[in-house]
Amino acid sequence: MRRGRASAAxxxxxxxxxxxxxxxxxxxxxxxxxxxxxxxxxxxNIYVNNAAxxxxxxxxxxxxxAVFQGHHHRGGYSxxxxxxxxxxxxxxxxxxxxxxxxxxxxxxxxxxxxxxxRQAAGRTMTR
Numbered sequence: 001m002r003r004g005r006a007s008a009a010x011x012x013x014x015x016x017x018x019x020x021x022x023x024x025x026x027x028x029x030x031x032x033x034x035x036x037x038x039x040x041x042x043x044x045n046i047y048v049n050n051a052a053x054x055x056x057x058x059x060x061x062x063x064x065x066a067v068f069q070g071h072h073h074r075g076g077y078s079x080x081x082x083x084x085x086x087x088x089x090x091x092x093x094x095x096x097x098x099x100x101x102x103x104x105x106x107x108x109x110x111x112x113x114x115x116x117x118r119q120a121a122g123r124t125m126t127r
């Protein structure tokens with residue numbers, strides 16, 4: 001098995017543009033939510049190789065509300081150019097239920113509500 005950093009194909013160049021995304025339509029407004037394993041909100045070894053290029057495509061679409069990502073076990077959050085980047089904590093980091101993390105996400109037209117359980121952080125993300 002080959003290990004290393006991944007690259008992501010920006011939606012405008014991808015043959016499978018909706019892979020890893022959810023597109024919801026509320027009235028006449030489309031909201032896109034992206035899911036991926038590695039991080040998009042920075043640069044370095046734990047981030048997608050071409051993260052900046054992918055972010056530019058998401059920002060240009062003007063309809064991406066949030067990116068849910070993993071890979072960084074401590075979790076985290078950032079907001080870049082009006083897009084929320086929520087990094088999920090590792091689901092299991094040690095033994096026992098107290099070391100687990102999970103969340104339920106509710107998508108509404110103008111916001112996303114993340115209800116975190118155990119070690120997962122809750123958050124309300126709005127435009």
